[in-house]
Amino acid sequence: MNNFLDPPIYPRRHFCDAQDSIEELIRNIQAPDALIAMEVGSCMSIVTQPLYDIRLPTGQVRPLSMNWAVIADSGERKSAVHAIVAKPIYEFDQRMKEKYDVQIEHYKAELDFWKSVLSGLKQKLVKLTREDACVKDLKEQMSEHAKAKPAKPRQRRIMRKLTNERAMMEALEGCGESIGFVSDEGQVLVKGGALERVGINNSLWDGAELVMDRSDGVQLHVKDPRMSISFMIQRLVFKQFLGKRGDELRGSGNWARYLIGDPRTTKGTRFISTVNPPYVHLSKFQFRMGELLEEYERRIELGKIERDILEFSEDAIRRWIEMSNEIEYMLRPSQYLHDIDDFASKVLEITSRLAGVMHVFSSQEGKISVDTLQRAFDIVGWHIDEFKRLFSPELAVSEVVINAMKVEDYLYRKVWQANYTYVLQNYAFNFGPIRTKAKFQPALDCLESLGRIQIGVGPRGERYINLHHGYFQAKQFPVLDNF
Incomplete structure (x- = not known):
């Protein structure tokens, strides 16, 4: 359990191959340790969710999508951390935009040609109709021509901020699409309404199928989507947001799907020893992100996005069962989790997702090991304390x-x-x-x-x-x- 006067150091050394990058970022940027580690975890989940799912010991196949929320006031270097850690994802988005720009120009030219041919066929149809001639062959030509209409290319972008419900559905329309609502200023997501669509956000975290009817009679069909949410928000904005929507978010189980952190400030301790600190480990972390994004791009180009399914080793399954029983016991009225049972109900699934993310990101082979599962559980354990500290009425900070x-x-x-x-x-x-x-x-x-x-x-x-x-x-x- 957290001591309110001295919150523990974030368990960042449990992040497998990413731990050296986290330590390096902490030394160089000197932002709160949890803020940096959670940004790293967020980016890891965003680049793995399009490619992998995880099979729980219960047999359910679940996404690797994860939600993260950091409470941090101005001056905590949120933007600096986000810019450097998420850089490969923004580069991917820019690369996809450049591809789209080329594709859309080609599409426009093809569509103009297609329309010209269609216009010629219509003129022939008018002429034959006037002459009372047979139009059977022409009708077949027009039918084949309709099938040959060029398909408009899809503009893909992982990083999303301001949006409405329709834009969210359009971004995920189709099968297997993957996006992330990410902001180093959570006020943007709050004002944009992205956090208020509780039902949709819960469904997307689960990877559920969604359908929306548009005013023009056309349906937007979202199948097997992947969406992660990650934001850093100022304390006052967070408090105001909870005042308006907190009961709904908690009651719906939405907050239970987040790893939330309120790290201690580092202001007043950020002394400078060099103006351009070197980065050695970060480049390895970013390179791995790039590899996973390139694989996602390759699967997009194949025309069908399919995901591999991760599974746990026998030792990890036994430990998973032990964890499940430990959590169940702590739900009793006199035990630690009884007043945050909503979050406790999601702890094992979130732990499993994080274990899968770390397994993939560190290029581990075979099934997920008990060591990786335990590392994930230790990280989530820190967030259990934070959730209780922030939301438990029994532990309200005086x-x-x-x-x-x-x-x-x-x-x-x-x-x-x-x-x-x-x-x-x-x-x-x-x-x-x-x-x-x-x-x-x-x-x-x-x-x-x-x-x-x-x-x-x-x-x-x-x-x-x-x-x-x-x-x-x-x-x-x-x-x-x-x-």
Whole structure:
């Protein structure tokens, strides 16, 4: 379970071959560790979902699509992380656009020629009709000509942002199409309404078949679609959105399909040692993304998108069953998951999807191993704590705890990192983050009760905040973990 004053480091080392890239990004960009790792996981799922599905031990075949949501305020370097990690996907989209531009010009020329021939056939039909001549052969010609009408090329783009329901259906129309709603500013998705189509989003996460009737009488038919959602959203926007739609999203099981994270800020710890830090491992990660996207492109060109089905090894199946029983036990009224049973019901499937994504991305052969499954479960376990912390009424974070977090950050950055082990209480009050006595004292009491500080009294009655040496010496912010 998470400690609210000291959230644990994200289990990014469980990401198989992607872990070195994650560590490198954390060192170079110095954004919150969970923000970076979740962006990496999101891109991994987006490039694998068009190519693979996974068979659960229950026999169900499920998509590798995944939903991710990061709560992060301005200045957390969300855009920088997204731009560098998702770069191969945007390059794929640009390449597909260039292909489409060529194809559409060819299509227009072919269509003009086809229309000219059709016009000639119609003129012949008028002439024969006037002459009372037989038009049987001409009708056959016109029928064959209708079949030869050029097909309009499809414009494919994985990355989507602003859209409405019809545009979503049009993007996925056909069989086996794959897209991602991705934004480093979640407000775009919120305002665009992409997150409000709860029923459709749930169905698309499941890979379900959908049909929409258009006003012109034509149906939009979506079969075997794949869609992942990933967004980073500011805390205030997220709170407002939950205030309006939170009950519906939770009640419908929509939030249960997300891996949500609210990582601790790295502001105030992002010290620069070089202006152009080197990237060694990231290029390998991006190369692998490119390989999977090229395979997707190859299958598109074949005219039929088919997916391979991943399966678990016997050891992994046994561990999967153990996990299932562990989760079931924790749903009891006195156990950890009883108040977030909606998310708990999806934990094993999300874990299985993530295991499949990591198996493919790290080029593992054969069936998914128990090691990969356990790695995925450890990552999802961090999100279980986050979901409970964010949505469980039993663990709502009080204002005292929030203020204590702010005071602790101040003591760490301004006192401990300045090589001091104590500070006058009045000084911390006058220059620290909490300057209301009615809020400052309870925050100190909270920290003292946890053994992180001790309040001492000087010879003239002045009060000192003494920092616990062992705690602050061992304390590491995520970004400083490998600094």
